Amino acid sequence: MKLLNNKTKIFAVLVPVLGMALMSPAYAQSNADAGASIFVLICSALFGLIFLGLWIWLCVWIYKDAQKRGIENGALWAILTFIFGLIPLLIYLFAIRNKGGNPPAQG
Numbered sequence: 001m002k003l004l005n006n007k008t009k010i011f012a013v014l015v016p017v018l019g020m021a022l023m024s025p026a027y028a029q030s031n032a033d034a035g036a037s038i039f040v041l042i043c044s045a046l047f048g049l050i051f052l053g054l055w056i057w058l059c060v061w062i063y064k065d066a067q068k069r070g071i072e073n074g075a076l077w078a079i080l081t082f083i084f085g086l087i088p089l090l091i092y093l094f095a096i097r098n099k100g101g102n103p104p105a106q107g
Contacts, residue, residue, distance in 0.1 A: 056082070059078040059081050062092055063075055063077070063078040066078075077092045
């Protein structure tokens with residue numbers, strides 16, 4: 001199931017970055033600060049988007065791993081990890097994942 005097409009993904013990335021880049025000179029104290037301000041905002045936005053993408057990938061991995069291991073509430077663990085972060089991830093990895101058993105062999 002494909003949730004977003006390529007144009008939507010590009011739009012979702014470019015709009016916040018361009019918006020911040022266009023607004024940053026208003027916050028700069030002088031023209032010399034404007035370039036540095038734009039650079040910092042763009043780097044911060046890109047870092048945030050990369051982190052968000054990795055976090056979403058981790059949640060999807062948890063869901064798929066739970067499905068492979070026969071754990072019924074994999075979606076719940078993915079949602080808890082997305083919202084609350086590291087603690088549900090560690091609980092899933094060290095307690096819940098081991099209860100589910102090994103995934104079926106590929107082949």
